[in-house]
Amino acid sequence: MEYLKIFFVNTAVLITVAYLANLLYKHLITYASKRVKQISWVLLAIFAGWISSFFGYRLDDHVIFDLRFVPIIITTIAFPQPFPLILIGFGTGLTRLTFGWNEAALAGMLNLSILGFLSAGLSCWITRSNASIMKKGLIVILAVNVMNALNITIFGIIPAREYITEIMPITFPSGLLLSILFALIIWDFQLELSRNEQIRRANELLSAQTEELHKNEIVLEERAKQLMLASQYKSEFLANMSHELRTPLNSIINLSQLIEENDNSTTREEIAEYGGIIHRSGEELMMLINDILDLSKVEAGRLDIIKEQVNVSEIPELLSLQFSVIAKQKELEFVVSVSENLAPTIISDPQRLQQILRNLLSNAFKFTQMGSVMLSIRAEQRWEDGQDLNWMVFEVRDSGIGIAEEKRMIIFEAFRQADGTISRKYGGTGLGLSISHDLARLLGGFITVQSEEGKGSIFSLYLPI
Secondary structure (H helix, E strand, C coil), X not given: CHHHHHHHHHHHHHHHHHHHHHHHHHHHHCCCXXXXXXXXXXXXXXXXXXXXXXXXXXXXXXXXXXXXXXXXXXXXXXXXXXXXXXXXXXXXXXXXXXXXXXXXXXXXXXXXXXXXXXXXXXXXXXXXXXXXXXXXXXXHXXXXXXXXXXXXXXXXXXXXXXXXXXXXXXXXHHHHHHHHHHXXXXXXXXXXXXXXXXXXXXXXXXXXXXXXXXXXXXXXXXXXHHHHHHHHHHHHHHHHHXXXXXXXXXXXXXXXXXXXXXXXXXXXXXXXXXXXXXXXXXXXXXXXXXXXXXXXXXXXXCCCCCCEEEECCHHHHHHHHHHHHHHHHCCCEEEEEECCCCCCEEEECHHHHHHHHHHHHHHHHHXXXXXXXXXXXXXXXXXXXXXXXXXXXXXXXXXXXXXXXXXXXXXXCCCCCCCCCHHHHHCCCCXXXXXXXXXXXXXXXXXXXXXXXXXXXXXXXXXXX
């Protein structure tokens, strides 16, 4: 009966250790790395084996009977990995030496080492077998208990006959039953840990999903705001466009009607004047239609760029002829300057280059009521895309109304302007800068803007030399 009592004491001790280990895992080790968890388990199993020996039944000064092999059984069932099991077996065997260096201690160390290697082999079978966890657990418990009894019979210092006839009939079935009992208790602990881990992962997943939903909600709100703004900008664009289309169309219709209804009271000079107005109105309409077509071609990726040699000196002459009349009409100073030692030609699309510069100059004159408009052409070295490149810079500077800092980027977007009502005051559709920005990109360059509200603007077109 003494063996049975001490085995129950061992079981109570192991259950206490398991409970404390469960608390330790929950509050300290649960968020540790896999390697830390593995090392912690090995040390805990060795400690459990040692504490079993500490409370074991001492048959004499050297022989101790206990359940020190139970932690190996539990590890084999719960974490079937060969190397940790060998470590637990050998480590638990070494702890036996803490109770004295003698023949019984050496036999105990050898016994536990053999049980460690046996459990390592069983762990390989467990990972490959399709048997139920209950069946695997019973086979491991039976195998370890049988091997433990055989080792004591073969290597123990108690005579084999005495052990088989007097001790084993009590210790073997007791150890077997208590191993099963303890395995069931640990299995319940394991299920609780598994449930807690699943709950923790579910909470993490829910938190991540909640955060993702919150981000998506913000994105959707931003998208809805952008769509609302886009709708507003397109409505403003259509209102401006209808105004821009109606003005020249009304001129064409009304004046052509006057010419058609001519009752010989209209002089030739008046008819010539009407014809000139009709011609200019037609050109305005053509420019509007071209802007819309260019924008649609750029967005569809179907705008053709034809690159050839462009004579740089001809560009300011052509633009000067075109805009000097506008400058005179608005009483503005128009200055064109070209830097010395400038490359005489560049490779670009002359039509699109002039279109960009016309758009920039048209805006400069449109939004400048007094002062000057300047066009300067110079060479500049600028760091782009990780290398120092040579650029030809076409700079349009005006002393007009300027652009607020927060509006400088949106002016290059289609249908958007610094002020939604600006077209009603100054005219235009608001497509010029958007088209110019896209054309500059297609030519291999880009457009920059420097401006201050009320103090004018500087638009710079950079093209690679």
